[in-house]
Amino acid sequence: MIKLGISAFYHDSAACIVKDGKVIAAAEEERFTGIKHDNRFPVNAIKWCISEAGIHIYNINEVHWYESPEKKDNRISTTFAKKPFRTFFLNRKYKKSKKSQDPKDILESMGYTGKIIYHDHHYSHAAFSYYTSPYDSAAILTVDGVGEWETTTISIGEGNNIQKLISIDFPNSLGMLYSTITAYLGFKPNEGEYKVMGLAPYGNPDIYTDKLLSLFNNTSNKYFIDQSPFTWEYSDKVMFNKKLFKLLRLQPRFPEEEITQNHKDLAASLQKVYEIQFNKLLITAKNITKSNNICIGGGCAYNGVANSIAYKHFDSVYTPFAPSDAGSAIGACLNEKVNISPYLGPSFSDIEVKKEIDKFKSQVNVFKINEDKLINKVARLINGGCIVAWFQGSMEFGARALGNRSILASPTDPKMREKLNYVIKKREGFRPFAPSVTEERYQQFFQMKETSPYMSKVVKTHSKNIPSATHIDGSCRVQTVSKKQNSKFHKLITEIGSQSGIPIVLNTSFNLKDQTITLTPSDAIERYLSSQIDFLIINNYLIQKKK
Amino acid sequence: MILLNWIKRKIKKFKEDRAFKKKLEELRKRDPFRYKNF
Numbered sequence: 001m002i003k004l005g006i007s008a009f010y011h012d013s014a015a016c017i018v019k020d021g022k023v024i025a026a027a028e029e030e031r032f033t034g035i036k037h038d039n040r041f042p043v044n045a046i047k048w049c050i051s052e053a054g055i056h057i058y059n060i061n062e063v064h065w066y067e068s069p070e071k072k073d074n075r076i077s078t079t080f081a082k083k084p085f086r087t088f089f090l091n092r093k094y095k096k097s098k099k100s101q102d103p104k105d106i107l108e109s110m111g112y113t114g115k116i117i118y119h120d121h122h123y124s125h126a127a128f129s130y131y132t133s134p135y136d137s138a139a140i141l142t143v144d145g146v147g148e149w150e151t152t153t154i155s156i157g158e159g160n161n162i163q164k165l166i167s168i169d170f171p172n173s174l175g176m177l178y179s180t181i182t183a184y185l186g187f188k189p190n191e192g193e194y195k196v197m198g199l200a201p202y203g204n205p206d207i208y209t210d211k212l213l214s215l216f217n218n219t220s221n222k223y224f225i226d227q228s229p230f231t232w233e234y235s236d237k238v239m240f241n242k243k244l245f246k247l248l249r250l251q252p253r254f255p256e257e258e259i260t261q262n263h264k265d266l267a268a269s270l271q272k273v274y275e276i277q278f279n280k281l282l283i284t285a286k287n288i289t290k291s292n293n294i295c296i297g298g299g300c301a302y303n304g305v306a307n308s309i310a311y312k313h314f315d316s317v318y319t320p321f322a323p324s325d326a327g328s329a330i331g332a333c334l335n336e337k338v339n340i341s342p343y344l345g346p347s348f349s350d351i352e353v354k355k356e357i358d359k360f361k362s363q364v365n366v367f368k369i370n371e372d373k374l375i376n377k378v379a380r381l382i383n384g385g386c387i388v389a390w391f392q393g394s395m396e397f398g399a400r401a402l403g404n405r406s407i408l409a410s411p412t413d414p415k416m417r418e419k420l421n422y423v424i425k426k427r428e429g430f431r432p433f434a435p436s437v438t439e440e441r442y443q444q445f446f447q448m449k450e451t452s453p454y455m456s457k458v459v460k461t462h463s464k465n466i467p468s469a470t471h472i473d474g475s476c477r478v479q480t481v482s483k484k485q486n487s488k489f490h491k492l493i494t495e496i497g498s499q500s501g502i503p504i505v506l507n508t509s510f511n512l513k514d515q516t517i518t519l520t521p522s523d524a525i526e527r528y529l530s531s532q533i534d535f536l537i538i539n540n541y542l543i544q545k546k547k
Numbered sequence: 548m549i550l551l552n553w554i555k556r557k558i559k560k561f562k563e564d565r566a567f568k569k570k571l572e573e574l575r576k577r578d579p580f581r582y583k584n585f
Binding site: 076090170188236237242251252 | 563564566567568570571573574575580581582583584585
């Protein structure tokens with residue numbers, strides 16, 4: 001049985017091939033097009049997945065679509081009908097775009113005429129979280145902006161079954177609230193939420209928390225949000241109106257404007273409100289499932305600070321490597337537990353790499369070194385203060401670079417964060433970087449109950465020796481690396497530890513400002529040459545700019 | 548004195564409201580800056 005999983009037309013389009021229950025290949029469209037969060041039909045990702053699986057499109061038995069277009073259409077039509085005059089032009093625009101977004105028509109034009117199975121948006125999130133988790137039974141909490149109608153669900157997973165217990169519908173949406181305040185703070189929604197999270201520890205949450213909480217009406221299992229300050233139901237331009245300003249008495253910020261203490265306070269308050277509401281959902285999930293394990297899914301599961309709250313109620317917490325819509329392409333295909341790795345994207349052989357390097361030979365010196373010597377050399381470079389781009393094996397699926405498309409540096413240098421933020425990535429200075437630590441020694445440095453292989457939990461550190469990977473509030477978004485998960489990256493961090501005593505490396509995605517994560521060796525070399533990264537490692541090739 | 552303070556507060560509020568209105572208009576003119584839910 002060969003299944004093609006697809007997510008498209010919302011955020012983060014992606015595709016995957018699942019053969020006899022095993023995920024063979026998966027990739028996000030943005031990596032091929034270079035457009036961040038590309039939401040168009042993932043033609044390039046599908047083509048690559050099919051070629052990687054060594055099949056043709058007519059070999060596919062079933063296509064699994066990550067949501068129900070019919071239910072989504074019902075939600076949008078019902079919403080527009082509430083304000084028919086105000087949404088007249090928007091409705092026309094929507095109907096026009098809908099015509100070109102029929103999965104059946106698009107797939108037929110690609111040569112696929114077989115069965116298409118549509119799943120509920122939040123089921124796809126829940127399935128990806130639960131079926132890829134290590135549990136035989138667990139509570140499942142999914143939170144995002146909106147799917148068809150649902151914005152939040154609580155389910156229980158037992159064996160290979162998922163049963164939905166509670167759902168909260170649009171327009172009551174924690175994800176939409178977070179995105180609205182993200183936009184209010186001058187960051188791009190569906191992208192800038194990370195920045196708001198990073199900004200929050202600099203602010204005082206007491207300033208706006210009560211004001212934001214006054215919008216909520218909580219019943220025993222659900223939350224409702226007062227819609228009067230928001231335009232989610234009738235505008236495609238901005239997400240708020242003057243009532244939000246009247247509530248906050250703070251002007252919205254344009255992206256180019258300076259970030260003031262008020263903005264930091266609003267970010268802190270939003271994060272606190274999100275955590276309060278998320279905690280209530282966790283308590284409900286615990287009470288109705290009685291489970292000791294929880295799987296968290298949906299775009300909001302990238303909120304690592306909130307995820308860590310789950311330990312108050314559950315013994316074990318799992319967040320998959322791509323909890324947002326991209327992962328739903330895989331989730332839609334799954335109906336049983338799977339062993340899965342996040343390294344599901346394109347990889348390049350030494351021959352392919354060498355061919356690309358040769359195109360740049362006038363600009364770079366290249367050394368091919370055996371693995372042990374390379375690891376030793378790279379560890380010395382990182383411990384010596386160099387910034388190294390690390391390109392290995394198959395590309396990661398999901399928003400995080402987990403050691404195959406990473407920029408690495410020493411977390412012990414207090415100036416490294418500033419250097420990486422301002423010089424290399426050219427982004428806001430307040431944004432933190434994640435530490436990757438070996439699984440054998442994470443408890444020595446971090447207050448963690450269990451491992452965090454996908455950088456999904458934000459925890460406090462015991463150590464004062466990793467200033468560049470520690471946020472202002474003493475927290476870190478940690479990746480624990482095991483030999484089984486990524487042996488070469490594990491070996492590198494172990495060697496860094498042998499040389500310096502600290503088996504931790506600062507790990508950020510291999511991309512420059514406004515770029516998607518690096519896909520090919522050619523992109524890697526071009527980006528290396530246009531930046532101030534000191535060394536580039538592709539497979540076992542060490543590459544250095546000619547002086 | 549109380550009346551003067553009241554007038555000052557009203558003027559301040561009026562100016563803030565006007566500034567917000569201008570910002571909102573500017574935001575509407577820019578590329579859609581919102582979470583896609585349609």
